[in-house]
Amino acid sequence: xxxxxxxxxxxxxxxxxxxxxxxxxxxxxxxxxxxxxxxxxxxxxxxxxxxxxxxxxxxxxxxxxxxxxxxxxxxxxxxxxxxxxxxxxxxxxxxxxxxxxxxxxxxxxxxxxxxxxxxxxxxxxxxxxxxxxxxxxxxxxxxxxxxxxxxxxxxxxxxxxxxxxxxxxxxxxxxxxxxxxxxxxxxxxxxxxxxxxxxxxxxxxxxxxxxxxxxxxxxxxxxxxxxxxxxxxxxxxxxxxxxxxxxxxxxxxxxxxxxxxxxxxxxxxxxxxxxxxxxxxxxxxxxxxxxxxxxxxxxxxxxxxxxxxxxxxxxxxxxxxxxxxxxxxxxxxxxxxxxxxxxxxxxxxxxxxxxxxxxxxxxxxxxxxxxxx
Amino acid sequence: xxxxxxxxxxxxxxxxxxxxxxxxxxxxxxxxxxxxxxxxxxxxxxxxxxxxxxxxxxxxxxxxxxxxxxxxxxxxxxxxxxxxxxxxxxxxxxxxxxxxxxxxxxxxxxxxxxxxxxxxxxxxxxxxxxxxxxxxxxxxxxxxxxxxxxxxxxxxxxxxxxxxxxxxxxxxxxxxxxxxxxxxxxxxxxxxxxxxxxxxxxxxxxxxxxxxxxxxxxxxxxxxxxxxxxxxxxxxxxxxxxxxxxxxxxxxxxxxxxxxxxxxxxxxxxxxxxxxxxxxxxxxxxxxxxxxxxxxxxxxxxxxxxxxxxxxxxxxxxxxxxxxxxxxxxxxxxxxxxxxxxxxxxxxxxxxxxxxxxxxxxxxxxxxxxxxxxxxxxxxxxxxxx
Numbered sequence: 001x002x003x004x005x006x007x008x009x010x011x012x013x014x015x016x017x018x019x020x021x022x023x024x025x026x027x028x029x030x031x032x033x034x035x036x037x038x039x040x041x042x043x044x045x046x047x048x049x050x051x052x053x054x055x056x057x058x059x060x061x062x063x064x065x066x067x068x069x070x071x072x073x074x075x076x077x078x079x080x081x082x083x084x085x086x087x088x089x090x091x092x093x094x095x096x097x098x099x100x101x102x103x104x105x106x107x108x109x110x111x112x113x114x115x116x117x118x119x120x121x122x123x124x125x126x127x128x129x130x131x132x133x134x135x136x137x138x139x140x141x142x143x144x145x146x147x148x149x150x151x152x153x154x155x156x157x158x159x160x161x162x163x164x165x166x167x168x169x170x171x172x173x174x175x176x177x178x179x180x181x182x183x184x185x186x187x188x189x190x191x192x193x194x195x196x197x198x199x200x201x202x203x204x205x206x207x208x209x210x211x212x213x214x215x216x217x218x219x220x221x222x223x224x225x226x227x228x229x230x231x232x233x234x235x236x237x238x239x240x241x242x243x244x245x246x247x248x249x250x251x252x253x254x255x256x257x258x259x260x261x262x263x264x265x266x267x268x269x270x271x272x273x274x275x276x277x278x279x280x281x282x283x284x285x286x287x288x289x290x291x292x293x294x295x296x297x298x299x300x301x302x303x304x305x306x307x308x309x310x311x312x313x314x315x316x317x318x319x320x321x322x323x324x325x326x327x328x329x330x331x332x333x334x335x336x337x338x339x340x341x342x343x344x345x346x347x348x349x350x351x352x353x354x355x356x357x358x359x360x361x362x363x364x365x366x367x368x369x370x371x372x373x
Numbered sequence: 374x375x376x377x378x379x380x381x382x383x384x385x386x387x388x389x390x391x392x393x394x395x396x397x398x399x400x401x402x403x404x405x406x407x408x409x410x411x412x413x414x415x416x417x418x419x420x421x422x423x424x425x426x427x428x429x430x431x432x433x434x435x436x437x438x439x440x441x442x443x444x445x446x447x448x449x450x451x452x453x454x455x456x457x458x459x460x461x462x463x464x465x466x467x468x469x470x471x472x473x474x475x476x477x478x479x480x481x482x483x484x485x486x487x488x489x490x491x492x493x494x495x496x497x498x499x500x501x502x503x504x505x506x507x508x509x510x511x512x513x514x515x516x517x518x519x520x521x522x523x524x525x526x527x528x529x530x531x532x533x534x535x536x537x538x539x540x541x542x543x544x545x546x547x548x549x550x551x552x553x554x555x556x557x558x559x560x561x562x563x564x565x566x567x568x569x570x571x572x573x574x575x576x577x578x579x580x581x582x583x584x585x586x587x588x589x590x591x592x593x594x595x596x597x598x599x600x601x602x603x604x605x606x607x608x609x610x611x612x613x614x615x616x617x618x619x620x621x622x623x624x625x626x627x628x629x630x631x632x633x634x635x636x637x638x639x640x641x642x643x644x645x646x647x648x649x650x651x652x653x654x655x656x657x658x659x660x661x662x663x664x665x666x667x668x669x670x671x672x673x674x675x676x677x678x679x680x681x682x683x684x685x686x687x688x689x690x691x692x693x694x695x696x697x698x699x700x701x702x703x704x705x706x707x708x709x710x711x712x713x714x715x716x717x718x719x720x721x722x723x724x725x726x727x728x729x730x731x732x733x734x735x736x737x738x739x740x741x742x743x744x745x746x747x748x749x750x751x752x753x754x755x756x757x758x759x
Contacts, residue, residue, distance in 0.1 A: 001439060001671060003374055240749065240755070249665050253657075256376045274625075276450065343657070344650065344656075
């Protein structure tokens with residue numbers, strides 16, 4: 001057990017913190033509205049090698065683990081960087097793991113061609129509300145049991161869908177899309193990519209939640225009413241004091257999901273036993289991390305905005321930028337309640353499996369697995 | 374980061390689980406709920422005999438805080454009587470940290486046999502959260518101290534051999550600076566224990582001290598240095614030694630109930646979408662509680678004092694537990710109100726039990742509000758509000 005970042009991760013964190021401080025931040029996010037894309041910052045990002053960092057070195061990438069990428073995503077999230085980095089990285093990793101990885105070419109690894117992922121299967125030949133659909137040259141989507149790629153030379157800013165979080169959302173028509181893979185391989189690769197998206201989006205939301213808390217705390221320390229800082233009132237303090245545990249908990253869960261994802265890549269099977277609170281299964285932790293980080297970000301931005309009083313909802317203040325993005329990213333994939341039901345389905349099936357195993361093989365070991373109480 | 378426990382800790386956990394399979398019988402659990410005393414000397418003795426108890430003392434022996442966490446977490450998840458043991462081992466840890474040779478021989482070594490117990494004498498009828506304001510006084514008389522006062526919430530006092538007692542030794546200095554801690558043998562003349570029954574079925578006590586004389590060798594820490602000893606005790610108490618995974622057995626009980634209980638909408642309650650969602654939210658909160666607690670243990674294992682992290686773990690875990698119990702009791706309807714041993718009780722009465730128990734955990738060991746104050750002032754840097 002080790003809860004420190006590795007030395008490498010610590011330097012990755014420092015490098016990207018400096019980059020996002022210099023090239024992004026709330027002011028840049030504001031001027032990048034409504035598209036949610038800062039082309040100049042993306043150009044600068046290409047120099048860091050970030051777009052290809054998630055792909056194995058053997059294929060020409062940077063060889064970063066999911067855990068490394070989560071560190072980057074959190075730094076991006078805390079500056080609400082208007083860059084499609086998580087979507088791009090997740091999609092490069094998806095392309096690179098296919099039997100034919102040729103779509104993960106040099107343009108994609110360099111980031112001069114931006115790629116994106118349709119999170120939900122296409123309906124009637126259209127991938128709807130693709131997270132970075134308006135700013136991706138190429139979008140990968142699951143259409144039935146085919147994994148397809150829709151390619152354009154230019155960005156589709158004209159197709160941008162105005163939205164709550166000023167994200168670069170667009171529908172993508174798949175009529176001219178080419179097939180990358182079919183059948184179980186296509187479905188499994190897409191599912192894995194969406195789980196990675198869950199994990200890295202959770203990491204992004206952790207960053208947003210942290211910064212929202214910082215904004216709220218610094219505001220209540222300065223703002224005075226009734227002759228004293230509003231942060232000296234216990235009613236205000238307690239609204240904020242719930243948040244560090246919630247955010248740190250979501251951060252730990254997200255880091256654990258990334259760790260489990262890397263173990264899954266290395267061929268180590270996770271466990272899924274909620275009766276012993278023993279969970280190292282990647283898909284389950286990925287879903288949990290998105291629910292937990294979404295909850296933390298939604299609550300942290302809500303409370304931080306609230307303690308800003310009227311200024312909280314004025315466009316001039318930054319907290320409203322975080323407030324809208326936290327909701328957009330949390331609810332983009334699905335209703336968290338439905339994510340939870342899917343989660344329950346996964347762990348209840350695992351529990352039923354253990355029960356069946358212990359009934360059929362009445363060995364002491366099987367009994368241990370079914371729990372004691 | 375690495376979230377695996379490591380081979381040594383995994384082996385230790387397997388040892389604990391094997392012990393529980395053998396020794397945590399239905400009788401032990403029933404005895405605990407019938408008597409209201411969440412302490413079982415036979416069970417504790419068996420733990421000692423199995424060599425698991427020396428490892429249960431924070432800072433003592435060769436077990437690190439993560440193994441300590443593992444032990445209490447396994448006891449908690451299995452529904453074992455561990456409350457008395459946790460307090461006893463916490464006191465053992467305090468003795469190990471600040472005690473004299475006399476305390477080691479006279480008390481600590483005995484505590485490790487599992488046959489002796491301690492209780493905590495901090496709170497008083499008029500001083501709970503503001504514990505530094507306590508008024509039970511200790512006055513020096515030659516080589517002895519004379520103690521007079523009253524303590525509240527002295528759970529296990531009726532079975533305890535010693536009480537760790539916070540007293541006022543100097544009323545003329547700021548409240549934190551005039552406190553002294555004692556280890557007081559419960560058999561001394563002048564000590565009286567009165568039961569305080571609770572709605573949670575667990576018994577606690579009020580204890581009265583009238584002209585109780587103890588030798589100076591029973592003093593724990595410096596004269597007027599009692600607040601520092603409290604600091605050590607509280608850092609051990611919050612987080613690492615159980616109390617942050619009560620919703621693990623709850624989830625198991627509810628899941629088993631729901632698989633059998635018919636739903637008014639047809640099928641079983643396990644088919645109910647809202648119940649499924651809430652089971653998942655509980656499983657998620659259980660993971661988060663575990664991680665926040667492990668973080669506190671890990672900080673302790675790497676040489677830090679995880680006071681704030683313990684506050685965060687307790688705050689999160691106990692509030693979520695209370696919320697989950699509320700959800701499930703409501704969803705179990707009338708059957709969720711029925712108690713242990715009653716025909717038709719949902720989850721054999723466990724839901725009613727958790728409904729009674731869950732308000733307690735957000736109060737003892739530092740209330741939700743005290744923990745919020747800690748986080749607001751010491752983590753967020755907000756001004757003191759009182």
